[in-house]
Amino acid sequence: xxxxxxxxxxxxxxxxxxxxxxxxxxxxxxxxxxxxxxxxxxxxxxxxxxxxxxxxxxxxxxxxxxxxxxxxxxxxxxxxxxxxxxxxxxxxxxxxxxxxxxxxxxxxxxxxxxxxxxxxxxxxxxxxxxxxxxxxxxxxxxxxxxxxxxxxxxxxxxxxxxxxxxxxxxxxxxxxxxxxxxxxxxxxxxxxxxxxxxxxxxxxxxxxxxxxxxxxxxxxxxxxxxxxxxxxxxxxxxxxxxxxxxx
Amino acid sequence: xxxxxxxxxxxxxxxxxxxxxxxxxxxxxxxxxxxxxxxxxxxxxxxxxxxxxxxxxxxxxxxxxxxxxxxxxxxxxxxxxxxxxxxxxxxxxxxxxxxxxxxxxxxxxxxxxxxxxxxxxxxxxxxxxxxxxxxxxxxxxxxxxxxxxxxxxxxxxxxxxxxxxxxxxxxxxxxxxxxxxxxxxxxxxxxxxxxxxxxxxxxxxxxxxxxxxxxxxxxxxxxxxx
Numbered sequence: 400x401x402x403x404x405x406x407x408x409x410x411x412x413x414x415x416x417x418x419x420x421x422x423x424x425x426x427x428x429x430x431x432x433x434x435x436x437x438x439x440x441x442x443x444x445x446x447x448x449x450x451x452x453x454x455x456x457x458x459x460x461x462x463x464x465x466x467x468x469x470x471x472x473x474x475x476x477x478x479x480x481x482x483x484x485x486x487x488x489x490x491x492x493x494x495x496x497x498x499x500x501x502x503x504x505x506x507x508x509x510x511x512x513x514x515x516x517x518x519x520x521x522x523x524x525x526x527x528x529x530x531x532x533x534x535x536x537x538x539x540x541x542x543x544x545x546x547x548x549x550x551x552x553x554x555x556x557x558x559x560x561x562x563x564x565x566x567x568x569x570x571x572x573x574x575x576x577x578x579x580x581x582x583x584x585x586x587x588x589x590x591x592x593x594x595x596x597x598x599x600x601x602x603x604x605x606x607x608x609x610x611x612x613x614x615x616x617x618x619x620x621x622x623x624x625x626x627x628x629x630x631x632x633x634x635x636x637x638x639x640x641x642x643x644x645x646x
Numbered sequence: 647x648x649x650x651x652x653x654x655x656x657x658x659x660x661x662x663x664x665x666x667x668x669x670x671x672x673x674x675x676x677x678x679x680x681x682x683x684x685x686x687x688x689x690x691x692x693x694x695x696x697x698x699x700x701x702x703x704x705x706x707x708x709x710x711x712x713x714x715x716x717x718x719x720x721x722x723x724x725x726x727x728x729x730x731x732x733x734x735x736x737x738x739x740x741x742x743x744x745x746x747x748x749x750x751x752x753x754x755x756x757x758x759x760x761x762x763x764x765x766x767x768x769x770x771x772x773x774x775x776x777x778x779x780x781x782x783x784x785x786x787x788x789x790x791x792x793x794x795x796x797x798x799x800x801x802x803x804x805x806x807x808x809x810x811x812x813x814x815x816x817x818x819x820x821x822x823x824x825x826x827x828x829x830x831x832x833x834x835x836x837x838x839x840x841x842x843x844x845x846x847x848x849x850x851x852x853x854x855x856x857x858x859x860x861x862x863x864x865x866x867x868x869x870x871x872x
Contacts, residue, residue, distance in 0.1 A: 525781065529815070532780035570784075572776045574727035575704045578784050578820075599867035602848060606866045609723075611859020612706045613848040614822060622844050629850025629865065637706065638828060639845035640836035642808060642819040 482506065487543070487596055496549050500564070500593065502600065504541045508534055512563040520583045537580075538571035539604055541597050545588070564588045567597045569605065569613075577605050579615040598628055614639070676798040679770070680738040680762045681806060687764035688736050688772075690725045694718060696769050700789040705860030706822075706847065717860075732783065733775040733810045735803050737790070738767030744793060770794050773803040775811060775819070783811050785821040788830075804834045 482505025489499045510531045514524065534540055543565030564585040571577035579601060584594045605613055616639055617625050622632060682688075697704070697719050704727070709717040728734060740762055760766050771790040777783030785807055790800045811819055822845065823831050849862060856863040 529780040533778040533782070536778040536780065568778075570776060570778045570782070571730070572727045572774075572786075573730040574723045576727075576776060576784070576786055578776075578782075580778075580782055603867050606857040606864055609857060609859075611857065611862070611864060612822075613864075615846055616820070616839065616843040617846050618841070618843055622846070625846050629848055629867075630846035631849040632844045632846050634847050634849050635707070636825045637822055637845065637847065639839065639843075640821050640823060640828070640831050641839050642817075642821075642834075642836050643840070 487593070488591075492547075496547050499546045499548075500588075501544045501546060502541065502596065503544065504539055504600065504604065506540075506542060508540060508542055508563070508566065510534070513566060516563055516566065516583060516585060519585060522583070534568065536570070537568040538573065538577065539601060540566065540568040541601055542566045543584070543588075543593055543597060565593055565597055567594075567601055569601050571605065571610055573608070573610070575610065576612040576614070577610045579613065582615075594624070595628060598625075602628075674797050676802070677739060677743055677794065678762065679799060679802075680764065680767055681802065682736050682738065682764055683734065683806065683810060684764075685728060685734050687738075688728060688734065688769070690721050690728065692769045693728075693736075693772060694721055694724060696772060696789060696791060697787075699791055702787065702789045703860065704787060707849075707860040707862045709861045728774070730776070731774040731786075732777040732779055733807050735771075735773045735806045735810075736764070736769060737771030737799055737803060738762065738764050739770045739794065740766075741768045744768055744770055744791060771799045771803055773800075773807055775807050777811065777814075777816055779814060779816070781816065782818045782820070783816050785819065788821075788827075800830060801834055804831070808835075 482503070484501060484503035484506065487500045487502045489497065491497050510527050513530060513534075514527065517524070542563060545560075545562045545564045547560045547562075562585075565583065565588065567579060567582040569577050569579045579598070582594065582598065584597070602613060615625065615630065617630075617632075626632070698715070701716055703716040704719055704724070711717060740757075740760075742757065771794075773785065773788035775783050775785045785804065788800055788803055790803070808819060811817075821827075821831050821836055848864060850865045851863050855866045855868065857866055858864075
């Protein structure tokens, strides 16, 4: 297995057609940090970017007051899902308080709230740092919060209860494949169609970005739930296998 | 170059000519190859050609053209997919080897002196994994050019991917595979899920509001009004 990097002394031996091949290579910058910039939900603020040559040119020309602005490349616009938030359900409880269930995608999720929700559903605990990193690097994280307010009060009052009651996340390569992980809804809110809304919204966002292979690994108890949403178990013989290290 | 390590008293040799410990069938020796995990070494156009040669589609349910081949991949989409994959492994070999895999001479002295690098070599194998860099990962699109299959290259690709993922602390590694690929992944150490989960894929077709993915027309769920 040759893993040595080619030394400059050997460059002379490379035939000419290989040099032409070099120029056809798509210039991926080697400093591109894979995996760290994906899925991060930074706000889409258009940044003032100066092209390299434009900045040199503007520096050479005296009294040049024009600002060199490069519009953000169009390929970046469709890459990350736009954060959105809307009220899914609103109902009035018997004691007069109004409860709203807010769907949001792209919002920051508090890992402590998520850990508490996982405990409620009965899932094993996972390290918090890993949870936080996973959420940051997921392509899309959809959450459901419940906000309770007494009638007459504004929503922005601090003594309103905002509780995390559901979450689903999906990892993807932004082009072909996506896998949905960690779908959970608070047990006291189950059975109302909230989980269905979460998944449907995820699928909608993924399909709108032309991501066709949407897969997930379902527990035996929820296979029926996903079947109703349009998922097919083991379609055309495709199976998911997991890696088990053999020592 | 052989590196010999000992784990639990059993010698495991890491080199090209890895003896198969379990099966005694004679496998052809692994040819000299260059493995790279660097994204900048891959030319998307070459990758697209490799996909066509291996008859592998990135869509799960590909459009099959009338002559049996698979519709070629869109290069721009391929580029985006590569950019957002956590691990990308590519394997290069000398072009003469691809054309004449059994020959030992490898051409005249002039060609033999050229070092094998991603620039001088031809892309013969590929594999990638998508993950959230913390908990889970999925392996996709492992392919080796047909003339060099069965020589341990595919297994090396998968093992390199796994090594890179476990070094980041990710141990939950999944691979979606069809019937033909199942034997291959089983050999690499994959098995059915111990927790008994079912693999499911979205395949609901519809008449309007559809998105095409290969040969499937997937229905986009309608917007619900509360």
